[in-house]
Amino acid sequence: MRPFFVSLTLCLGAACTAALAVPLAPGATAHPALAHPGSLGKRAGTAAGHRTPGAGDLPGTTQSLPLDALGPAAPGTAVRSTAAPPATGTRALPARTVRPFSLVGIVWDDIRSALPGRAQVRTRTLGTGRWTGWQDLPTDSDDAPDPGAGEHAGGRERGSTAPLWVGVSNAVQLRITPPQGNRHPAALPSGLRLELVDPGPEPHSVRGGPPPTPAADASSAANAKLAPLGATEIPAQDQAASQADIEAAGGKKPTAPAHLGARPRIVTRAGWGADERLRETRFVYTHTVRAAFVHHSASGNNYTCAQAPSVIRGLYRYHVKSSHWRDIGYNFLIDKCGTVYEGRAGGVARPVMGAHTLGFNTDSTGIALLGSFGRTEPSKAAVEALARLTAWKLGLYGLDPRARVPMTSTGGNLYHRGRVVRQHVISGHRDGFKTACPGARLYAELPEVRLEAARLQGR
Template sequence: MRPFLASCLGAACTAALALPPAPAAARPADPSGPVAGPEASRASDLPGGTQSLPLEHLVPAAPGAPAQDMAAPQGGAVHELAPRTVRPFSLVGIVWDDVAVALRGRVQIRTRGRADGRWSGWQDLQNEKSDDAPDPGAAEGLGSAAHGSTAPLWVGASDAVQVRLTLADPHRAALAVPHGLRLELVDPGPDTPAARTAPATTPEATASSAANAPLAPLGATEIPAADQAAAQADVTAAGGAAPAAPVHIGARPRIVTRAGWGADEKLREARFVYTRNVRAVFVHHSATGNNYTCAETPSVIRGLYRYHVKSSHWRDIGYNFLIDKCGSIYEGRAGGVAKPVLGAHTLGFNNDSTGIALLGSFGKTAPPRAALEALGRLTAWKLGLHGADPRGRTAMTSTGGNLYRKGRVVEQHVISGHRDGFKTECPGTLLYADLPSVRQAAARLQGR
């Protein structure tokens, strides 16, 4: 795609971004009505699937469109992928080939619900370069380079999509539009108990479950809660020596395992990778929006998992834990919830840390109280396993990012927000403002 963009957009051609037009059937006079268009292929060997639509049919937005349909800001050049009917999907994002390249523009999507056939309003995709990402040089990607990506957005069961890209400087569009730009439409697969447990007999599923011994039996869909006294024994499950005297640790919260949310373990890389310790927690929001129900949480996580692995080319889902709006805690990256599993959540500071994502977007919406309380319980337990005081700070060495150069030693909060390690809006202004109270709550739960 890039050679064509460079030749057309770099010149003063009369049809800026005059890319090959979408088929006429895909541009109905009434975009809220039925739409048609080619369907992208997808793998059929795994539950769920991903449709990948190359964004090679971007065209200038139709002149004279109704004002309510023009959600993009004034002053920018607006280009679109016209409405397309596709196979059912529930999560959407945009990826491109090179993780080191930025997508310079505002990206918006709208979708058509399967149940009622109505189009949503325009929604922004969070578009911060390498927002959640593996560290430079980390062995991610199933043998291939990680891809650049927007944050994905949960839209619920949908069967049509439209995309708009607003370029602030259309004369530099060859730089604004990365090579290999494509829309990823993720179907998380059926959300039934039978579907979630179907892959549980594979060797990969056995290994994932065994990594949580002795906290839960093989094949368990949840790790049960345990009181503060019983949690003392969890230190050995984290790889430490049995404590000679009681340690400061919170009670173990109930955690839904990967089997519980229906992870297809054949999707991820088989091996587990660990850091030396867990000295800090980085708190995130998933930026997938707040329009999900707690019953949909397993589907949301399966969608994130597939997007991180199949679309972004990571080893596994990036976060170590996820928390939904009802306060349920879910196991993220495989390798054992007590162990120091290397995640892909805070570029530059994935080593010796764990990443916890609250499902939702908390820039303008306050995080639910149940989710904050769960965050306090989880951090009190997880940090206690490794002897960390939630109120403290710890020296961490950056492996390189947009906030701290490689090799820079930074005194991070033991419970930090993503923005403390990377220049980003994550975990959202309102969630970030709650972190001081979370630190105090976690310390109290540890008995400090």
């Protein structure tokens, strides 16, 4: 089926010109339009933007800045937020005022290509006018759909960095440093673009809320056995009542109590404000669920629990509009307060095909904890929610969270196509793909999560 939206990318003003200026230090004086937040209205046209026609009810936008003419960063220029001047060969996009955005990432044309070196951004916070320090954008394209999985929403899937949540900002600066030991700029992939995502307001702040659409009705109807049409959440229920959810997953009514954890409360797509007109309308299912792959969103930890729906809307728009996926890649998301959110549309109990673990998206479910957990411990509430969610979701398919299951790779950087791998029923992303995800601190929690999920199933 054809995508249900039109992708429109514009190129306005300075965004399409070569960028040859040296990056500004955080305390440096800039052009007046860059130095004062009040100048935003005068320079709002400096960034390209695209949005879905008729999306006035949830007016998220994506500004897309071409990076095909990055200029050199002067070797002797000191930058206050780093211990040393920019490395030789560093290329930069000078500080630029743009329309407000909250999430930033980089995309390029071919998902099979890599972005070499280290990519960093710093942003200016709206209101305070203060610049952040330099922050990394992980350059591995490790959350990705499987080849041939029909993810072509708005064109061929793009390569992408993990996006970074920066809060509401109105200016951005970028630099790309060559790989370690390489003093000369590496060849960058074609079609390189900086994506600046505004997730739009919270649904309850929009008068009357989003109007009903066929796509919204279909998304809600996929959970009809668990919640009424249009519900903003699927309520929690106890272990005994959750036995009926096996039928919602497509299974037969159990004749005896199954090992199934109690269903946790799940905020639906309507609850976090998904604009259903963005995604591809057709749902894609796998045969079953054999494993859960755990991720971190790598979008940073600088968000409040009240902002979590905005972060998810930003990820959704980035995956669909920027990366050209059919929908958000994860099947579920969990915030730092332990709230569970429905991810990809198609029904939380069903075996929905995700785009999260290249090589092992078939017959798996992808769960992302919002945040970055390489050096930061995940919250206790988030880890406990992960155990409750996996106890329920895996129990629907008769799976013991402590077990291993054989899975066949569809191809990736860790296992070649056709390789049969015995994966943990609860695996980390790095178990299926060579990546740092889900972060060392979260990965270290998974043995206890397996035991706790099994206990919650009554095993």
